Amino acid sequence: MNAFQIFGLDPTPWLDQETLRERYLQLSSQLHPDAATSDDPNSFTQLQTAYQLLCTDRLRVRLFLEILGEAELPTVGAVPSHLADFFMKTGGLIAAADRLLKQRAEAESFLEKASLQAEALEKSDALQNLLTEFLSTRTQLQGTLQTASPKDVDLLKTIIIELSYLDRWIEQVQEKMFLLVD
Amino acid sequence: MTTEPIIGIDLGTTNSLVGVMDAGFSVLIPDANGQRLLPSVVAWPKGGSKTLVGAEARRVRAQTPERVLSSVKRFMGRRYSDLSVAEKKQDYQLVADEKGMVAMRVGELTFSPQQVAAFVLQELKGRAEHYLEREVHRAVITVPAYFNDAQRQATKEAGELAGLEVLRILSEPTAAALAYGLDRQETHTKIAVYDLGGGTFDLSILELNEGVFQVLATSGDTFLGGDDIDLALYDFLWGQLPVEQQLEAGPSVRIRLKEEAESAKIRLSTYDEVICEIPFLIGSYHFRVVLSRSGLEELARPLIERTRRHCLRALQDAGLKQEDLNQVILVGGQTRMPLVRALVKEWFKREPHVGLDPDEAVAKGAVMQAGILSGAIVDMVLLDVTPLSLGIETFGGLMNVIIPRNSTIPTKAGEMFTNAVDDQRSMKICVLQGERELAKDNWMLGELDLEFQPGPRSSARVGVQFELDVNGILHVLVRDTATGQEKQVEMRSVVDVTDEKVEQMVSESVDHALEDMQERRWIETEQKAKRLAELTRKALQQTGAELEKAIRLNVEQALSHLGQKMQHKNLGELKQAMQDLDQASKPLAEHLMNQAVEASLQRKGLL
Numbered sequence: 193m194n195a196f197q198i199f200g201l202d203p204t205p206w207l208d209q210e211t212l213r214e215r216y217l218q219l220s221s222q223l224h225p226d227a228a229t230s231d232d233p234n235s236f237t238q239l240q241t242a243y244q245l246l247c248t249d250r251l252r253v254r255l256f257l258e259i260l261g262e263a264e265l266p267t268v269g270a271v272p273s274h275l276a277d278f279f280m281k282t283g284g285l286i287a288a289a290d291r292l293l294k295q296r297a298e299a300e301s302f303l304e305k306a307s308l309q310a311e312a313l314e315k316s317d318a319l320q321n322l323l324t325e326f327l328s329t330r331t332q333l334q335g336t337l338q339t340a341s342p343k344d345v346d347l348l349k350t351i352i353i354e355l356s357y358l359d360r361w362i363e364q365v366q367e368k369m370f371l372l373v374d
Numbered sequence: 375m376t377t378e379p380i381i382g383i384d385l386g387t388t389n390s391l392v393g394v395m396d397a398g399f400s401v402l403i404p405d406a407n408g409q410r411l412l413p414s415v416v417a418w419p420k421g422g423s424k425t426l427v428g429a430e431a432r433r434v435r436a437q438t439p440e441r442v443l444s445s446v447k448r449f450m451g452r453r454y455s456d457l458s459v460a461e462k463k464q465d466y467q468l469v470a471d472e473k474g475m476v477a478m479r480v481g482e483l484t485f486s487p488q489q490v491a492a493f494v495l496q497e498l499k500g501r502a503e504h505y506l507e508r509e510v511h512r513a514v515i516t517v518p519a520y521f522n523d524a525q526r527q528a529t530k531e532a533g534e535l536a537g538l539e540v541l542r543i544l545s546e547p548t549a550a551a552l553a554y555g556l557d558r559q560e561t562h563t564k565i566a567v568y569d570l571g572g573g574t575f576d577l578s579i580l581e582l583n584e585g586v587f588q589v590l591a592t593s594g595d596t597f598l599g600g601d602d603i604d605l606a607l608y609d610f611l612w613g614q615l616p617v618e619q620q621l622e623a624g625p626s627v628r629i630r631l632k633e634e635a636e637s638a639k640i641r642l643s644t645y646d647e648v649i650c651e652i653p654f655l656i657g658s659y660h661f662r663v664v665l666s667r668s669g670l671e672e673l674a675r676p677l678i679e680r681t682r683r684h685c686l687r688a689l690q691d692a693g694l695k696q697e698d699l700n701q702v703i704l705v706g707g708q709t710r711m712p713l714v715r716a717l718v719k720e721w722f723k724r725e726p727h728v729g730l731d732p733d734e735a736v737a738k739g740a741v742m743q744a745g746i747l748s749g750a751i752v753d754m755v756l757l758d759v760t761p762l763s764l765g766i767e768t769f770g771g772l773m774n775v776i777i778p779r780n781s782t783i784p785t786k787a788g789e790m791f792t793n794a795v796d797d798q799r800s801m802k803i804c805v806l807q808g809e810r811e812l813a814k815d816n817w818m819l820g821e822l823d824l825e826f827q828p829g830p831r832s833s834a835r836v837g838v839q840f841e842l843d844v845n846g847i848l849h850v851l852v853r854d855t856a857t858g859q860e861k862q863v864e865m866r867s868v869v870d871v872t873d874e875k876v877e878q879m880v881s882e883s884v885d886h887a888l889e890d891m892q893e894r895r896w897i898e899t900e901q902k903a904k905r906l907a908e909l910t911r912k913a914l915q916q917t918g919a920e921l922e923k924a925i926r927l928n929v930e931q932a933l934s935h936l937g938q939k940m941q942h943k944n945l946g947e948l949k950q951a952m953q954d955l956d957q958a959s960k961p962l963a964e965h966l967m968n969q970a971v972e973a974s975l976q977r978k979g980l981l
Contacts, residue, residue, distance in 0.1 A: 221586045224755040225784065225844055226746055237786045244781075300902070301956045303909050306963035310970035317977055366690045373683035 195242035195255060203259045205348055206338045207246060216243050249337060250355035253348050266349045275357055278329075281322060282361045289315050289368040296374075309374070316372045323365050330358050380512045380541060380748045381502045382740030384549070385491060385529065387447040387573030387599060388707065390414050391737035392498035394506065395750045400553075400741035402734060403505045411733060412501075416493045417442040418480050427497045436633070439465035439625045441480050445601055448573050449476040449487040450532075451524035460605075461597070465625060488532040495536035513538040514744045516736050518574040519545035520594030520761045522807050522817050523848045530847070541747055543845035546571070547578035548589055548758050549739025550705040554730055555582040556742055556754070563700045564590075566688070568718055568726065569736075570681065571706035573599040577684045579692040579699075588757040591691035591780045593684035598677065600639075600708035606673040607635040607665075611650060614663050619656050627656055634661075642667045643710045671713045678717055685721055691780050702726040705735050757782050760842050767804040767813035776840055779809065786841045790855075793826045793834040800825050803838065805850070805865060819848065820865025827856055896945055903940055903952055907933060910955065913962055917969075925961045932958040 196203045199215050216239070221227060223236040245251045257265055271279045292311055299305045333354055340347050382400070384391045389411040393402040404410045409429070417431035418424075418441050426434065435442040443466055449457075454470030454477075462468055467479040471486065478485045495515075502510050515538075517529050526543050533540035547567035555563070563582040569575065576594035580587055611631050615623065634650050641648045647666045655661040689695065702722045708714060709732050718726050745751035764777040766789070776787045791801060801824045808816030826834035835855040842848055853860045910933050914926065932955040939951040 217583055217586045217588070220588070220757055221753075221755050224757065226755050234786075237784055240782050240785055301906050301909070301952070301959070302963035303906065303913055303956070303959045303966070306966040306970075307909060307913065309967050310973065313970050313974040314977075317974055366687075370683055370687045370690065373686055374679070 193238075194259065195245045195252075196259070198239060198242040199246065201246075203256050205253045205256045205340065205342055207252065209247070212243075212246055248359075249334060250352045250359065253337070253352050253355075256342070257345065257348060257352075260345070262345060266352050269353075271357060272350070272354055275354060278322075278326070278361065279357070282365065285315065285318055285322060286364055286368055289319065289372060293368075293371055312372050312374065316369055319365050319369045319372070323362065323369070326358055326362050326365065330355070330362070333358070377748060378512065379502075379506060379508075379510060380514060380744040381499070381510055381538075382737060382742070382744040383495065383498055383513050383515045383533075384546070384737035384740055385447065385495065385515055385517070385532070386414055386736075387445050387571055387601065388414060389572070389733065390494050390498060391734065392502050393737050393741035394502055395741055395745040395748065398750065400738045400745065402737055402741070403501050405501060412494065412497060413444075414447065414491075414494050415442060415444040416446075416490050418483070420481075425493060427493050435465075436626050436629045439629045440467065442466065443478055443480070443485070443490050445573055446478065446487045446490045448597065448601075449478075450491065451487075451522070451526070451528035452476050465629065488528050488535060491529070491532035492535035495533055495538060499536055499538060511537065511539055512541050514542045514544055514740050514747065515540055516544045516546045516549050516740045518571075518594060518596055519547050519569075519576040519578050519589075519592040520574070520596050521846075522596075522762055523819055523846070524817070525596065526845060526847050530845070540845075542743060543847070544740055544743050544756075545576070545578065545589070545592070545758055545761075545846075546574075546736045547576045547592065547705065548580070548587070548756060549737075549743060550703065550730065550735040551578070551580045551582065551587060551589075552739035552742045552756065553735045554701075554703055554727075555587065556751075558582070559584055564694065564698055565701040565703055566685070566699050566722065567703045567705055568681075568685070568709065569594075569705040570678075570708040570714060571599050572708070573597070573601050575599060575681050575684065575706075577681070577688045579688050579694065585753050586755055586757060588782070589759045589780075590694070591688045592759055592761050593687040593691070594761065595680065595684060598680055599706075602677050603639060603670075603674045603708070603711075604632065604636045606677065607639055607670060608632050610669075610673060611635055611661075611663060615661070619659050622656050630655065631661075638665055639670060639711075642670050643712060667712070674711070674713060678711075678714055682717075682721055696721075696723050699724070703730060704728055705730060705732050707733055758844075758846070759783060760785070760846050762807045762817075763809055764840060764842065764848065765806050765816075767806060771813050772811060773806050773808070773813045773816055777842060781842075783842045783846055784844045786839055788837055788839045791824055791834075791836045791838060792832050793829070794831065796831050797828045798826055798831075798834070799828065805840075805848070822850060822852070822863055822865055824852060825854075827854070892945070896943060896948075899945060899948055899952075900940060903936060903948055906952060906955060907936055910959055910962075913959070913966060917962065917965055921962065921965060928958045929955070929962055 219239055223239050225233065225236060245255060254265060292308065292315060296308050299308055333351060337351050379394050382393050391402055391410055391412065393400055402410045412428045413432045415428060415431040417426040417434050419426065419434050420438055420441060431442055453474050455474060457476065469477050469479050469484065471477040476487060478490065499510055513533060515529055515533055517526055530540045530543060547569045550567050550569060551565060561583050565580050565582060567578045567580065574594065574596045575598045576592060578592040579590045581590055608631055611634065630652055634652055638648050638650050642665065647664060650663045650665055652661040699722065702718060702724060704718065704726050715726060742751060743756065746754055759780045760777065760783050761779060763775045763779040765773045765775040768774045776789060777785055803822040803824060804813065805819040805822065806813055806816040807819055810816050824836050826836065837853045837855055839851040840848060841851065850863050850865065851860060852863050910929060914929065936951040936955050939948045
């Protein structure tokens with residue numbers, strides 16, 4: 193059974209998250225090992241994997257294309273040109289944050305730590321701004337996905353690639369923001 | 375009731391509790407004196423063969439501190455070599471057992487943390503049996519959400535040693551959420567549980583729905599709690615002793631000061647100012663110090679600030695913002711501190727919910743989970759997560775994540791392995807838990823040996839399945855796809871010998887080149903001193919006239935003193951001068967920090 197089937201849904205590139213979540217909660221309460229109605233010990237873990245897949249836009253679209261029988265699924269290659277600016281910004285900021293974290297780990301005196309604190313706050317703010325940009329770009333992409341025709345395979349492929357980059361950058365930026373908080 | 379009851383236990387760093395479902399209610403069981411909290415302390419007084427547990431054990435601490443074990447939860451499932459210098463400084467003796475795990479020595483006897491915890495669990499079990507008038511064999515035990523596999527395993531083992539089948543290892547904040555939300559019948563309610571106990575901190579974010587409570591994300595620090603605040607206050611009180619009294623003070627003096635520190639901390643949650651008074655502390659010396667709440671807060675703030683990043687991470691991982699939360703719940707004795715409440719309010723931009731008893735909520739939740747398992751509570755399941763990512767070490771020493779943190783448990787994931795060269799017979803896999811990029815920075819769970827059928831390169835196929843069960847404990851299944859053979863494998867624990875090796879290497883190099891070493895140390899220190907001086911000058915310029923004259927004078931004096939010491943090759947004196955400058959520039963550092971925060975607020979247009 194594929195993820196759509198586990199949830200009793202027709203394969204579509206876009207899914208309403210609220211409906212999906214309602215269904216997930218309902219199935220979870222039936223299939224969890226503590227619930228008396230479950231018999232197959234694997235059904236709960238399969239449900240979890242399926243939910244993760246359907247929740248994540250790029251994974252769901254990829255599965256949709258697979259089911260369509262699309263032979264050539266996109267591999268993440270070069271950064272799409274209109275995201276190149278993001279790519280440079282992310283790389284630069286993350287390298288700077290790493291340098292700062294290393295310095296902070298080695299800092300011994302109060303003064304040294306304090307003077308690094310100013311920079312840490314500055315970097316955190318810059319990362320926060322970048323994150324906000326990423327999130328709004330992702331929301332836009334999700335909008336495109338929602339209105340895209342399931343037959344427009346090329347568009348769906350582009351969306352997968354762009355979301356792959358965005359998801360990864362969001363994760364990287366969040367990780368650095370976490371480490372910068374002292 | 376015909377079925378055998380299941381008890382719920384909160385095994386805390388400082389205190390433990392037990393309870394049971396009774397007529398549909400979760401009831402916590404008191405001892406003969408009406409006390410529900412059992413101090414998690416075990417003692418073996420000198421001369422006596424008796425083991426003391428709880429308040430009795432704590433009472434003898436001042437006489438024989440080295441025979442009284444407390445806060446052992448900190449050492450559950452941990453390697454001796456992983457302990458920090460501060461952690462090794464206990465009133466009792468810590469040693470490494472033959473596997474390199476932490477153990478405690480009391481006289482001739484050696485105990486593992488599990489064994490010590492088992493005494494506490496046994497006491498609780500007895501209490502429940504007395505109350506129920508029947509034997510008890512099954513339990514739910516809570517652990518900090520951020521406990522790793524080894525710490526969870528150790529807790530389970532402690533239960534088994536106490537004669538209990540541990541049906542579930544339950545996360546403490548999840549238990550608290552159950553105690554908070556079970557009767558509310560709310561739906562799509564998102565809450566954060568901020569749990570700061572005696573030795574650990576957890577922040578969990580949950581969504582409460584009718585019939586399903588789901589943990590969305592959790593983060594924490596298993597080595598941060600109220601104990602650390604006690605210790606900071608104790609250090610401060612110790613510093614108030616005149617030097618001649620410090621020299622005369624024995625272990626029992628330290629214990630009495632520690633107890634005073636703890637009690638003063640608690641009193642300062644209610645009063646703005648308290649007097650710490652211990653008559654005849656040392657001979658005829660009376661100890662007396664007036665403490666203010668703001669003084670305590672100054673000591674505690676840096677510790678509590680360390681919880682902020684975990685709040686941020688859990689929110690990030692749950693994909694939520696502060697304003698998406700419907701409630702922030704405080705649990706754990708340390709959340710009684712007004713400073714904790716104020717900071718939580720600031721970070722989450724809302725007044726936290728303080729309606730739960732911070733000491734009892736977790737135990738109540740454990741009892742409710744026991745009720746779910748026994749069938750006393752129906753139509754309710756808890757979906758919990760694994761707090762740490764699980765992965766394996768790849769070629770090149772990196773960690774390859776197989777099950778990401780905050781995955782709902784139970785969960786499974788598989789990896790396929792093959793032979794890299796012709797006729798390779800076996801392969802070693804190192805299993806890790808943690809969030810760091812480099813394998814060596816994560817917690818090593820153990821090693822697995824995979825066996826291959828002989829054949830040309832890339833012909834063997836061995837699948838490894840990692841399963842995190844509903845307790846967050848790992849099981850590994852190995853399947854040879856060629857032969858179809860499957861087996862459950864035990865991981866070898868990895869004994870850490872590197873520390874010893876490093877020490878040996880260092881001592882050898884000292885023997886060979888003592889002078890070389892001294893020269894190098896001087897150069898290193900001198901470089902550090904130069905950097906510090908440079909930094910101080912820059913900071914003085916930056917702050918200009920805003921700084922108080924006296925402070926500026928102080929810093930300048932220490933700076934010129936350091937300059938003088940750099941002329942003479944005396945390592946000790948140079949280090950002292952650096953320390954002095956560091957101390958003198960503390961107000962300067964604070965000033966810089968404030969400037970930085972202001973600048974950040976201005977950038978955001980908030981000022």
